[in-house]
Amino acid sequence: MSIRLHRRLSLSTIRRQVVGINQKVPIYNGQRIPYVNFDNAASTPTLKPVLESILDFLPWYSGVHRGSGYKSVISTATYDAARIQIAQFFGADPDYHVVIFGKNTTEAINLLADRLQFEPGDMVLTTLMEHHSNDLPWRRVAKVVRAEVDAKGALDEQDLEKKLTLYHRRIKLVAISGASNVTGWINDIHRIAALAHNYGIPIMVDGAQLAPHRAINLLPPSDPAHVDFLAISGHKLYAPFGTGVLIGPRPVFERGSPRYVGGGTVSLVTPLGVEWATPPAKDEAGSPNVIGVIALATALTVLEELGLDKIEHHEQSLIDYALGKFGRIPGLKIYGSTQPQDVNRLGVMSFELEGYHHVLVAGLLAFYGGIGVRSGCFCAQPYIQRLLGLDGTALARLRHDLYTGKARHLPGLVRISFGMYNSPEELDRLVEALQVILSYSPRYWQEQLVWDDSLECYIPRDKRFTLGIEPIS
Numbered sequence: 389m390s391i392r393l394h395r396r397l398s399l400s401t402i403r404r405q406v407v408g409i410n411q412k413v414p415i416y417n418g419q420r421i422p423y424v425n426f427d428n429a430a431s432t433p434t435l436k437p438v439l440e441s442i443l444d445f446l447p448w449y450s451g452v453h454r455g456s457g458y459k460s461v462i463s464t465a466t467y468d469a470a471r472i473q474i475a476q477f478f479g480a481d482p483d484y485h486v487v488i489f490g491k492n493t494t495e496a497i498n499l500l501a502d503r504l505q506f507e508p509g510d511m512v513l514t515t516l517m518e519h520h521s522n523d524l525p526w527r528r529v530a531k532v533v534r535a536e537v538d539a540k541g542a543l544d545e546q547d548l549e550k551k552l553t554l555y556h557r558r559i560k561l562v563a564i565s566g567a568s569n570v571t572g573w574i575n576d577i578h579r580i581a582a583l584a585h586n587y588g589i590p591i592m593v594d595g596a597q598l599a600p601h602r603a604i605n606l607l608p609p610s611d612p613a614h615v616d617f618l619a620i621s622g623h624k625l626y627a628p629f630g631t632g633v634l635i636g637p638r639p640v641f642e643r644g645s646p647r648y649v650g651g652g653t654v655s656l657v658t659p660l661g662v663e664w665a666t667p668p669a670k671d672e673a674g675s676p677n678v679i680g681v682i683a684l685a686t687a688l689t690v691l692e693e694l695g696l697d698k699i700e701h702h703e704q705s706l707i708d709y710a711l712g713k714f715g716r717i718p719g720l721k722i723y724g725s726t727q728p729q730d731v732n733r734l735g736v737m738s739f740e741l742e743g744y745h746h747v748l749v750a751g752l753l754a755f756y757g758g759i760g761v762r763s764g765c766f767c768a769q770p771y772i773q774r775l776l777g778l779d780g781t782a783l784a785r786l787r788h789d790l791y792t793g794k795a796r797h798l799p800g801l802v803r804i805s806f807g808m809y810n811s812p813e814e815l816d817r818l819v820e821a822l823q824v825i826l827s828y829s830p831r832y833w834q835e836q837l838v839w840d841d842s843l844e845c846y847i848p849r850d851k852r853f854t855l856g857i858e859p860i861s
């Protein structure tokens with residue numbers, strides 16, 4: 389059973405294909421207004437074609453690689469075909485690469501950290517702009533060296549090159565994000581790959597942010613600019629059904645033993661010994677998330693049909709529109725590129741509104757504007773600390789204030805992030821909401837909201853507001 393879309397799709401009408409696009413949400417006075425989602429960098433909504441392909445498949449669903457019934461056979465064939473399709477989407481060679489399914493990018497990177505068999509003294513070269521998921525896993529297994537960023541938060545490639553030259557004998561891997569989830573800066577992954585390969589060092593790209601917005605091609609292994617490993621998350625690619633992917637050279641996963649062991653990972657088990665299965669089965673312990681994999685393969689089919697070049701063009705026009713509007717809002721400071729038509733950035737924009745705490749701004753946008761954004765450090769604390777110019781003394785004071793209860797929040801920013809379906813009209817609503825916020829003092833707003841410890845956000849004090857989820861029928 390192969391993945392087939394029910395209809396032709398085009399970017400200009402893709403909004404209609406977004407599940408929940410017309411969803412209304414309550415605001416401070418109990419009124420319900422259509423939700424604007426500018427938090428796509430965290431997670432994207434799903435698409436009708438993705439749901440349809442799941443519904444098409446579900447009558448045939450059964451366990452994969454385990455049963456001999458017709459449904460099992462069909463399920464296995466569909467699952468395996470989806471794996472090949474996902475490999476092809478990223479330019480992977482099914483004979484050379486292996487595509488391993490897991491939960492998300494975080495799990496994929498942790499798996500790689502475990503499977504690369506680091507020796508004492510080994511280093512991983514990463515950057516200061518990484519998500520925690522591309523920093524913390526490496527700290528466990530190696531010494532982490534980070535390439536610097538410049539004043540606008542872009543990668544300092546010269547520093548990366550310098551550190552590569554200096555430590556190449558010890559560096560076992562270069563681990564770099566395809567694009568930042570804070571500033572949207574895009575890294576030149578192929579240029580960096582070529583630099584690393586000069587020293588025979590492989591490169592892993594954290595593609596969580598880049599993949600929904602730009603075509604990623606691993607390139608053939610014979611190309612000096614090829615990418616060795618790629619990690620991505622389905623929920624950032626319009627397929628929020630719990631699947632992530634790690635792609636890498638098969639021989640790496642043929643060596644050693646898997647991180648998780650159990651059903652599916654073996655070819656022979658005796659009371660005294662075990663023979664591991666071949667990759668990818670070896671690294672996919674337990675029954676796999678077949679539905680999540682089909683969802684992801686369908687979402688990638690949709691992106692292919694729409695054209696990533698068209699998506700890039702549309703999102704670039706949203707960025708330029710936002711930059712033009714934001715430039716006229718007093719006290720709004722964007723961190724990252726403010727240059728229109730900058731092809732080196734994605735539609736991920738972090739900013740501060742002078743005098744207004746980032747958590748307060750996010751709460752007001754949610755409950756006065758019906759707009760979903762994110763605030764804080766976006767799981768990239770070292771990067772945010774650098775962008776905000778927090779030195780060692782400031783961080784020590786912050787740690788003390790957090791421990792002693794004097795501070796509730798870390799310093800941070802407000803982030804908006806676009807998906808391919810967002811529109812300029814939605815940006816107008818954001819700008820309008822920011823203007824309303826600015827027309828009252830932070831103190832006034834502080835009194836309108838109350839902090840909810842369990843939800844970890846502000847909610848309206850107004851009694852007309854109720855936080856209720858509509859029953860699912």
Ligand SMILES: Cc1ncc(COP(=O)(O)O)c(C=O)c1O
Nearest residue numbers: 492493494519521569596597621
């Ligand atoms: C650049 C980057 N890397 C890794 C991750 C982690 O992704 P996940 O939460 O899907 O594991 C994220 C999530 O926001 C991200 O933006």
